[in-house]
Amino acid sequence: MxxxxxxxxxxxxxxxKLRRERGIRVRDIADFMGFLEPQAVYRWQQGRxxxxxxxxxxxxLLLSVPMEEILVRSSGRAKGLEGGGMAA
Numbered sequence: 001m002x003x004x005x006x007x008x009x010x011x012x013x014x015x016x017k018l019r020r021e022r023g024i025r026v027r028d029i030a031d032f033m034g035f036l037e038p039q040a041v042y043r044w045q046q047g048r049x050x051x052x053x054x055x056x057x058x059x060x061l062l063l064s065v066p067m068e069e070i071l072v073r074s075s076g077r078a079k080g081l082e083g084g085g086m087a088a
Contacts (some may be wrong), residue, residue, distance in 0.1 A: 006071050008048075011070065012048070026041045028047070056071075
């Protein structure tokens, strides 16, 4: 069994997709998290960083999805969503 890894870029795209599907603005997430500026949320969406565990939990509540549906598992073969799936 291969050690599971998170695809940071695909997870960022997934965060953006889930946010847009729910009509939530980046600023709404930043305000909900108590951030003064939205740069952290943009870094998540760009796949530059992942939310902390606490912020991931808060994001899952705001988006009304389990944390596992936010994270995208790396396939180890190709970048992006191809061949990869949601983390279980």
